[in-house]
Structure formats: structure tokens, C-alpha cells
Amino acid sequence: MGVGPDTVRSSAAVLEGRTIVVGTQEGIAATARRIPQKVLRITTTDNDGRRSGPLELPLEPRELIKVAREGGFLSYVAGTAFRIATAHELGGGMELDNHATSLPISKGLSSSAAVCVLVCAILSSELGLGCMPLTVNPTTAAGSGSSS
Numbered sequence: 001m002g003v004g005p006d007t008v009r010s011s012a013a014v015l016e017g018r019t020i021v022v023g024t025q026e027g028i029a030a031t032a033r034r035i036p037q038k039v040l041r042i043t044t045t046d047n048d049g050r051r052s053g054p055l056e057l058p059l060e061p062r063e064l065i066k067v068a069r070e071g072g073f074l075s076y077v078a079g080t081a082f083r084i085a086t087a088h089e090l091g092g093g094m095e096l097d098n099h100a101t102s103l104p105i106s107k108g109l110s111s112s113a114a115v116c117v118l119v120c121a122i123l124s125s126e127l128g129l130g131c132m133p134l135t136v137n138p139t140t141a142a143g144s145g146s147s148s
Contacts, residue, residue, distance in 0.1 A: 080116045
């Protein structure tokens with residue numbers, strides 16, 4: 001008997017309320033740069049290499065919460081930016097280019113959480129907010145001010 005997603009979901013060995021933690025080499029990569037406008041301008045790349053955007057979100061709490069409540073991909077970005085915009089005075093904005101994505105989307109591997117961490121880390125690092133440390137991979141960071 002093979003072990004697949006259906007086997008795991010119905011297995012009596014997996015107790016309700018428990019989590020199986022598994023590492024992955026998949027992820028998302030992005031570059032960022034400060035811009036004078038108080039907006040978050042984001043371009044995304046899906047698993048198939050299709051790009052969309054740039055989409056622009058005003059870094060104003062009232063606008064961000066509205067987008068966050070609409071649902072969909074941008075709701076995660078807007079919700080994260082909302083929390084930062086309400087906690088910090090932002091003196092400008094960011095242009096974020098999610099240039100590579102290998103983390104499967106909508107497969108239960110926390111791709112939405114990864115996007116939230118990406119947005120928070122880049123806003124914190126590039127705008128000098130000190131919210132969280134950002135690890136920069138020197139093999140993928142290109143030029144000054146780029147983060148991945």
C-alpha cells in the first residue's frame with residue numbers, strides 16, 4: 001500500500017489537531033527598492049513563470065484593510081502591509097519584484113505565509129523599521145538595496 005495524500009488524510013496514525021512539519025527546498029525570491037511614493041508596487045511570478053503586475057497598493061491603512069478584506073493573493077500582501085503601516089510611520093514606499101516562485105501555491109505548504117514574511121522582511125529592512133532580521137542570499141541578491 002502506497003502512502004499518498006489521501007492515505008495520510010485518512011490514516012488513524014495522524015491524530016486530529018497535530019501537525020507534520022516537513023522542510024522544503026522550494027521558495028519565493030524577490031528584489032526590492034525604495035521609491036519616494038507611499039505605495040507598495042508589486043510584480044509577481046507564478047510557478048509557471050507567468051508574471052503579473054505591477055500592482056500598486058497605497059500604503060495607507062484605510063486602503064490596505066479594504067484590499068485585505070477582499071480576499072485573494074493581494075489580501076495577504078495588503079494585510080501584512082496594513083499591520084506595518086499602522087505600527088510605523090512610513091516615509092516612502094517599495095517596489096517589490098517577486099521574480100521567482102518554486103513554492104507550490106494552494107497546496108497547503110504555506111505559500112501565503114511565505115508571501116507575508118517576504119513583504120514584512122523587505123518593508124522592515126528597506127525602510128529601516130527594525131521589525132525583523134532579513135537574511136540576504138549573496139548568490140541571488142543583485143546590487144545594492146536588493147533583498148531575497
